[in-house]
Amino acid sequence: xxxxxxxxxxxxxxxxxxxxxxxxxxxxxxxxxxxxxxxxxxxxxxxxxxxxxxxxxxxxxxxxxxxxxxxxxxxxxxxxxxxxxxxxxxxxxxxxxxxxxxxxxxxxxxxxxxxxxxxxxxxxxxxxxxxxxxxxxxxxxxxxxxxxxxxxxxxxxxxxxxxxxxxxxxxxxxxxxxxxxxxxxxxxxxxxxxxxxxx
Amino acid sequence: xxxxxxxxxxxxxxxxxxxxxxxxxxxxxxxxxxxxxxxxxxxxxxxxxxxxxxxxxxxxxxxxxxxxxxxxxxxxxxxxxxxxxxxxxxxxxxxxxxxxxxxxxxxxxxxxxxxxxxxxxxxxxxxxxxxxxxxxxxxxxxxxxxxxxxxxxxxxxxxxxxxxxxxxxxxxxxxxxxxxxxxxxxxxxxxxxxxxxxxxxxxxxxxxxxxxxxxxxxxxxxxxxxxxxxxxxxxxxxxxxxx
Ligand SMILES: [Zn+2]
Numbered sequence: 001x002x003x004x005x006x007x008x009x010x011x012x013x014x015x016x017x018x019x020x021x022x023x024x025x026x027x028x029x030x031x032x033x034x035x036x037x038x039x040x041x042x043x044x045x046x047x048x049x050x051x052x053x054x055x056x057x058x059x060x061x062x063x064x065x066x067x068x069x070x071x072x073x074x075x076x077x078x079x080x081x082x083x084x085x086x087x088x089x090x091x092x093x094x095x096x097x098x099x100x101x102x103x104x105x106x107x108x109x110x111x112x113x114x115x116x117x118x119x120x121x122x123x124x125x126x127x128x129x130x131x132x133x134x135x136x137x138x139x140x141x142x143x144x145x146x147x148x149x150x151x152x153x154x155x156x157x158x159x160x161x162x163x164x165x166x167x168x169x170x171x172x173x174x175x176x177x178x179x180x181x182x183x184x185x186x187x188x189x190x191x192x193x194x195x196x197x198x199x
Numbered sequence: 200x201x202x203x204x205x206x207x208x209x210x211x212x213x214x215x216x217x218x219x220x221x222x223x224x225x226x227x228x229x230x231x232x233x234x235x236x237x238x239x240x241x242x243x244x245x246x247x248x249x250x251x252x253x254x255x256x257x258x259x260x261x262x263x264x265x266x267x268x269x270x271x272x273x274x275x276x277x278x279x280x281x282x283x284x285x286x287x288x289x290x291x292x293x294x295x296x297x298x299x300x301x302x303x304x305x306x307x308x309x310x311x312x313x314x315x316x317x318x319x320x321x322x323x324x325x326x327x328x329x330x331x332x333x334x335x336x337x338x339x340x341x342x343x344x345x346x347x348x349x350x351x352x353x354x355x356x357x358x359x360x361x362x363x364x365x366x367x368x369x370x371x372x373x374x375x376x377x378x379x380x381x382x383x384x385x386x387x388x389x390x391x392x393x394x395x396x397x398x399x400x401x402x403x404x405x406x407x408x409x410x411x412x413x414x415x416x417x418x419x420x421x422x423x424x425x426x427x428x429x430x431x432x433x434x435x436x437x438x439x440x441x442x
Binding site: 017020110111115150154176177184185 | 286
């Protein structure tokens with residue numbers, strides 16, 4: 001235990017995701033030794049981010065105004081909607097520069113063992129968005145793990161009566177790996193999602 | 200480094216650090232164990248989907264001070280596949296995993312019967328021969344029995360006098376005779392009681408032929424039993440998709 005404010009800092013840092021007690025201590029002493037202007041800048045940005053940033057009223061992505069940059073952009077195709085779990089997934093897909101549609105951020109995945117069901121996610125907001133029929137294709141880009149797959153399964157069934165095109169991101173073998181190391185579920189998915197080669 | 204090998208079902212996973220996960224397994228010989236799977240969240244991980252919940256795996260583990268470490272994992276039955284593609288099976292299966300975790304309160308305490316029940320339950324869910332909620336309720340009732348809380352659906356749970364009886368009491372442990380009947384007992388329909396007995400003993404012909412009403416009532420009574428014997432209710436139970 002350290003005295004007063006140093007221990008307070010270690011405790012606060014230790015509550016951050018992915019930071020253990022050792023890491024918290026390391027960061028705290030790094031900050032103590034750092035240039036005061038650098039630390040001030042970090043403190044300012046922490047306060048600013050809580051002040052200014054909120055969640056987009058339409059898609060749930062992080063935004064600095066009522067609507068996020070993507071929802072405000074008239075060049076983005078309103079007929080294609082990509083459903084993701086978290087804002088960081090939007091960033092990951094944007095980095096590919098492949099996608100020109102819009103997003104819907106659920107805020108997580110269905111995980112009953114953690115007490116999270118469809119009502120705890122932005123599913124109702126998604127249904128409201130789909131109600132006017134403007135969206136023609138719904139891309140389910142939840143994580144390729146158990147909870148993500150189950151969430152995609154749930155959503156696909158829920159929107160089925162709306163008659164729109166529902167797609168799931170292809171999942172399968174990682175590029176750069178050997179086939180013999182693939183597990184059965186991954187390999188099974190890769191078979192399901194196989195595509196025609198035009199030679 | 201001390202290694203050991205066992206087979207087990209993945210009950211739960213929790214993120215750890217940047218790319219690792221803590222995997223909770225119910226194993227055949229070592230009971231419930233928790234182990235770190237390093238790098239498992241990277242798309243290039245050699246574990247792939249082998250350490251996702253529902254997977255039945257042959258694992259090699261290294262004994263650690265607080266947590267063991269997964270060294271190797273081979274699939275014995277990839278139950279995650281058929282379960283994640285069907286929402287009713289997924290939610291029923293999740294409640295089974297949580298029950299198995301909660302009824303094995305000690306780590307490393309062998310729980311072979313609970314293990315075999317879970318594997319059998321997941322196999323039945325994945326096979327899709329029975330309604331997922333029937334498979335779940337059968338699993339819950341039998342898990343309670345294995346844990347020493349066997350409910351009685353024929354003889355009186357209080358004095359043992361032969362049935363059939365009309366009244367039902369969770370605290371007494373099932374159906375009760377007029378003499379043992381405590382205040383607040385309910386009177387479930389005879390069809391529901393027959394279904395509960397069939398689920399407990401594995402009479403699937405009776406269970407599969409049951410109607411929606413008794414299924415609902417039997418699920419409610421099973422959940423009440425479970426809540427009585429577990430300190431906290433199951434988080435996943437209210438998310439189970441019912442017919
Ligand atoms: Zn937006």
